[in-house]
Amino acid sequence: MVAKKYVLVIRSEGFPKSSDFKLVEETLPELKENEYLAEAVFLSVDPYMRAYMPSLEPNTTMIGSQVAKIVESKNPDFPVGKYVVGGFGLRSHTIATAETKSELGFNTFLLPHFNNLPLSLALGVLGMPGNTAYFGLLELCQPKPEDTVVVSAAAGAVGSIVGQIAKIKGCTVIGIAGSNEKGKWLTEELGFDYFINYKTQNVEEELRKAAPKGVDCYFDNVGGDISVTVINQMKPFGRVAICGDISSYNATEPAKIISPIRSILFNELKVQGFRVSSWNERWLEGIHKNLRWIIDGKLKYRETITEGFDNIFKAFTEMLQGGNIGKASVKV
Amino acid sequence: MVAKKYVLVIRSEGFPKSSDFKLVEETLPELKENEYLAEAVFLSVDPYMRAYMPSLEPNTTMIGSQVAKIVESKNPDFPVGKYVVGGFGLRSHTIATAETKSELGFNTFLLPHFNNLPLSLALGVLGMPGNTAYFGLLELCQPKPEDTVVVSAAAGAVGSIVGQIAKIKGCTVIGIAGSNEKGKWLTEELGFDYFINYKTQNVEEELRKAAPKGVDCYFDNVGGDISVTVINQMKPFGRVAICGDISSYNATEPAKIISPIRSILFNELKVQGFRVSSWNERWLEGIHKNLRWIIDGKLKYRETITEGFDNIFKAFTEMLQGGNIGKASVKV
Numbered sequence: 001m002v003a004k005k006y007v008l009v010i011r012s013e014g015f016p017k018s019s020d021f022k023l024v025e026e027t028l029p030e031l032k033e034n035e036y037l038a039e040a041v042f043l044s045v046d047p048y049m050r051a052y053m054p055s056l057e058p059n060t061t062m063i064g065s066q067v068a069k070i071v072e073s074k075n076p077d078f079p080v081g082k083y084v085v086g087g088f089g090l091r092s093h094t095i096a097t098a099e100t101k102s103e104l105g106f107n108t109f110l111l112p113h114f115n116n117l118p119l120s121l122a123l124g125v126l127g128m129p130g131n132t133a134y135f136g137l138l139e140l141c142q143p144k145p146e147d148t149v150v151v152s153a154a155a156g157a158v159g160s161i162v163g164q165i166a167k168i169k170g171c172t173v174i175g176i177a178g179s180n181e182k183g184k185w186l187t188e189e190l191g192f193d194y195f196i197n198y199k200t201q202n203v204e205e206e207l208r209k210a211a212p213k214g215v216d217c218y219f220d221n222v223g224g225d226i227s228v229t230v231i232n233q234m235k236p237f238g239r240v241a242i243c244g245d246i247s248s249y250n251a252t253e254p255a256k257i258i259s260p261i262r263s264i265l266f267n268e269l270k271v272q273g274f275r276v277s278s279w280n281e282r283w284l285e286g287i288h289k290n291l292r293w294i295i296d297g298k299l300k301y302r303e304t305i306t307e308g309f310d311n312i313f314k315a316f317t318e319m320l321q322g323g324n325i326g327k328a329s330v331k332v
Numbered sequence: 333m334v335a336k337k338y339v340l341v342i343r344s345e346g347f348p349k350s351s352d353f354k355l356v357e358e359t360l361p362e363l364k365e366n367e368y369l370a371e372a373v374f375l376s377v378d379p380y381m382r383a384y385m386p387s388l389e390p391n392t393t394m395i396g397s398q399v400a401k402i403v404e405s406k407n408p409d410f411p412v413g414k415y416v417v418g419g420f421g422l423r424s425h426t427i428a429t430a431e432t433k434s435e436l437g438f439n440t441f442l443l444p445h446f447n448n449l450p451l452s453l454a455l456g457v458l459g460m461p462g463n464t465a466y467f468g469l470l471e472l473c474q475p476k477p478e479d480t481v482v483v484s485a486a487a488g489a490v491g492s493i494v495g496q497i498a499k500i501k502g503c504t505v506i507g508i509a510g511s512n513e514k515g516k517w518l519t520e521e522l523g524f525d526y527f528i529n530y531k532t533q534n535v536e537e538e539l540r541k542a543a544p545k546g547v548d549c550y551f552d553n554v555g556g557d558i559s560v561t562v563i564n565q566m567k568p569f570g571r572v573a574i575c576g577d578i579s580s581y582n583a584t585e586p587a588k589i590i591s592p593i594r595s596i597l598f599n600e601l602k603v604q605g606f607r608v609s610s611w612n613e614r615w616l617e618g619i620h621k622n623l624r625w626i627i628d629g630k631l632k633y634r635e636t637i638t639e640g641f642d643n644i645f646k647a648f649t650e651m652l653q654g655g656n657i658g659k660a661s662v663k664v
Contacts, residue, residue, distance in 0.1 A: 051598075223593040242597045256588040261555040262577045264605035266383075271603040273596040 001028040001037065003093035006062045006312060011054050015250045016320070018313050020053075021062060028095055036078040038068035038086065038094045040309070043330040044123040045316040046157065047221075050249040052104070061089040063103045067111065067122045068094065083111040085122045092309055092332065105277050112287055115295060118303075124157050124327030125294065125301040131286035132243060132276040133161035133219075138169075139279070140241035140272050141217035145170030148211045150230050152198075153221035153246060155182035157327035160190060161290070162219045164299050167191045171217070174210045176203065176226060178322045185325060190300055204229050214238070222246045224255055231260040234267055242273040250320065302326030333360040333369065335425035338394045338644060343386050347582045348652070350645050352385075353394060360427055368410040370400035370418065370426045372641070375662040376455040377648040378489070379553075382581040384436070393421040395435045399443065399454050400426065415443040417454045424641055424664065437609050444619055447627060450635075456489050456659030457626065457633040463618035464575060464608040465493035465551075470501075471611070472573035472604050473549035477502030480543045482562050484530075485553035485578060487514035489659035492522060493622070494551045496631050499523045503549070506542045508535065508558060510654045517657060522632055536561050546570070554578045556587055563592040566599055574605040582652065634658030 007022045031037060044065040052063055065087045073080050077098055086109075087102020088094040100108045111122050124130060136158075143149055149166040153159045154175025163173045163186065174194040175186045183195035194210035196203055203226055207215070214235035220227050224247030231240060248255055264271060279286065293299035304324035306315035309332045319328035339354045363369060376397040384395055397419045405412050409430055418441075419434020420426040432440045443454055456462060468490075475481055481498040485491045486507025495505045495518065506526040507518045515527035526542035528535055535558055539547070546567035552559050556579030563572060580587055596603060611618065625631035636656035638647035641664045651660035 220593075223591060223597075227593060242593060245591075245594045245597050248591065248594055254590045257591045257593075258586045259555060259577075259580065259589045261552070261559060261574060261589075261605075262580055264603060265555075265574045265577050266605070268605045268607060268610065270605075271596060273593075273598070273600045273602075275600060278600065 001093060002026070003028050003091055004309060005092065006090035007059055008053060008056050008062045010058050011056070013252045016050065016053070016313075016317055021313055023310065028093060031072055031074045031095060034075045034097050035095050036070050036075045036097070037072035038084055038088070038096055039071045040066045040068045040088075040092050040094075040332050041083070042067040042120045042123055043090060043309070043312060043332065044128075045312065045319045045328045045330065046129065047244055047246050047249065047320065049316065050320055051245070061091060063087065064090045065102065065106070065123055065128060066091075067119050078110065083119060083122075084108055085111055085127060090312055104275075105280075107280065107283075112284065115291065117294065120303060120305065120327075120329055120331070121301065123329050124303060125161055125290055125299065126287050128276060129157035129327060130161050130290045131279065131283060133158045133165060134286040134290060135276060135279040135282070136241045136243050136274055137162050137165055137217075137219055140274060141219060141239045143169050143171050143217050146172070147216035148172045148174065148214070149217040149219065150174045150176065150207070150211070150215050151219040151221070152176045152226055152230070153244065154186055154192065154195070155325050156221065158243060159219070159221055160186070160302070160326055161299065163192050164190050166217070168293065168298055172211075174207065174215075182325055185302065198226055204233075207233050217241075219243060223248055225257060228257050228260050231269065231271070232263045234263065234269055236267045238267060238269045240269060240271040242271060304328045306330045308332070333425060334358070335360050335423055336641060337424065338422035339391055340385060340388050340394045342390050343388070345584045348382065348385070348645075348649055353645055355642065360425060363404055363406045363427060366407045366429050367427050368402050368407045368429070369404035370416055370420065370428055371403045372398045372400045372420075372424050372426075372664050373415070374399040374452045374455055375422060375641070375644060375664065376460075377644065377651045377660045377662065378461070379576055379578050379581065379652065381648065382652055383577070393423060395419065396422045397434065397438070397455055397460060398423075399451050410442065415451060415454075416440055417443055417459060422644055436607075437612075439612065439615075444616065447623065449623075449626065452635060452637065452659075452661055452663070453633065455661050456635060457493055457622055457631065458619050460608060461489035461659060462493050462622045463611065463615060464490045465497060466618040466622060467608060467611040467614070468573045468575050468606055469494050469497055469549075469551055472606060473551060473571045475501050475503050475549050478504070479548035480504045480506065480546070481549040481551065482506045482508065482539070482543070482547050483551040483553070484508045484558055484562070485576065486518055486524070486527070487657050488553065490575060491551070491553055492518070492634070492658055493631065495524050496522050497625075498549070500625065500630055504543075506539065506547075514657055517634065530558055536565075539565050549573075551575060555580055557589060560589050560592050563601065563603070564595045566595065566601055568599045570599060570601045572601060572603040574603060636660045638662045640664070
C-alpha cells in the first residue's frame, strides 16, 4: 500500500509557502493485530494548524484532522466500511489502533450517527470546530439572555457556530469579519444582529453603535488590534474567551498592541485562553447538542470544500486569507 | 468648624503636579440627627487614587481613605472617642452618617479591635491593601503549595502582603521591585525566595533563572512590559490577577506592549481584573485573617509615614515614584 503525505520541510516564518511542504510517498507495512487501515475521505484545514507549525519538528508529517474510511482491519471494534475521525495528519492512508491520538492529544473515534448529514460535518459543526464554539462560548463566556456577544472571524467554522449558539441563548450577536458577502450570510441567514466589516469600517465606531451599552461576552478568534478594540468596550464583569490569535500566526515579528490591561482591571474582566481538548471527556455532549440544533433548524452550517488531496496547500492558504465561508476542508 | 480639604482642580495628564490640587478651607455646618464629625488622624496615599483622577470631575474633593477620630456625634452607634475608617477623601474633618460610602463604594466602619497595633494599619495590612492582597491572591490566583508565584510592585502595601500570604500557603515567591533596599527587605525579612530589580536587571532572564519551570500565579500591580514578560513565562493553566496598572497611570498616551494574547491562548491562562470591593461582604474575614497572621508572627508590615496634612501631595507623588517601602500614609 503506497500512501501520500505532506511533510513540513522547514519552520519558515511569515505566510506559508508551498516550498514549506513536501508531498511524499511512503509504503505502509502489513497490518498487525488490533490495527486498521484508514483512507482519508475529507481533510480539515484549520487556523490552529498554522499556529502549531513553528513548534513542529522539520520533516514530520503536517498535523491535521480527517474523516477516513476503514478499508482494512485487524480490529473488530473498527470494522471495514465504517468511518473514523482522527488527527492523523495530512496523510492519504493511516494505520491506527484504538489508542491512536493526534499530535494535540485528540482521541480518534468512530463517526457518530449523523442522521444522513454529510460526513464532512465531522470536521466542522459536528467536530472540533463545533465543539470549540459550544464549550468555549457556554463554559467560558457564560452568556445570559439579553447579553451582547461579539465574535471575531465570525464567518469561519467556529465563529459562525458561536454566533448562532449565542442567538439560541437569547443574546444580541455582533459578528466581525472581512467581506460583505460574509456579513450578508451572517445577518440574513444565520440571524446575527449586526455585522462589522473590519476591512472597510471603523470597528471602534461601529461597535459603539451596535453595542451602545457595551459588550458582555467576546469570543476572540483573531487577537491583535481588533481584540483590544472590543476589550476596551466591554461592560463590567465581561468575559473574554481567547480561542485564536489568527492575526499573529503569519507575523514575522511579535505584534505590538495598545495594552488592554487597564480595561481588564477597571471593568473586572475575565480573559481566558482555552483549547477544546479541555473538554475531551464531554466531547459527545457537544456533538449531540449541535446535531440536535441542526435537526431542529436552529443551527445552520456552510462548507467551502476544495477537491483533491494535492490541493491541500491551496485550501490551507486560502483559508488563512479568509477565502472560505464556514468550514474549509478538502475532499480527496 | 473650619475644615481643610484638597480639591482636584483639573484633570491634567502625566505625572501629577502640585497645581493639579488646591488646598481649600470650608466651614462645616452643625451636625444633624444621626450625623457625626470625624477628624482625620491618618490619610492614605495609594496608586488607585492616581488611576481614578482622570474620571473625577474638576473641583471635587480628591478621593482617599482615612482613619478618623469621632470628635462630635449625634449618632449613638458612632460615639465620640471611637475611630472610623472611611473613604472620606482628602479632608481634615468630615460629617458622616452610618450610610456614608466612599466615591468607590466602600462602606465606612468603626475600627475593629486591633490588639494594640497601630491605628494606621487600618489603611494598610489591616485595611484595603491587606484585603486586596488576601482576596485577590487567594480567590483569583488560587495558589497551591509548591506553586511559583510572582508579584510586581512587591515592596508596596499590597505586594508585600501578597508575597507573604503566598509563602504562608507554601509557594515559591518571586518579587519584582525597583531598588535593592526593597529587595533586601523582601528576601531577608519577609521570606521571599527571589527578588528581581526591574531597574537594573533583565526581568526576562532573571525570571527564567528563578522559575525555570514557569510561573503558576502572577499578581500584577504594574501592567506594561513587565506583565507581558511574566505572562509569557507562565505554565499551562496559570492564573493572573490584575490588581493594578501602575505603569500606565501617569502616561500621556496609551502604552503599546507585545501582545500577550498568544501566551494566554497557548497556555490556557486565566487573566482576571478585580477590585477589592467585590469582597465587601467578606471584608472582616480578610482583616481577621491578616491580623491573626500578624499576631502569629507570620505576616510582617512596614509603613512609610509622612507627617502633616499639608504634605499629602508630597507623600502621594513620592509613593507614585516608588519612594515608599510598605504602606505609604500621612499622619495629620
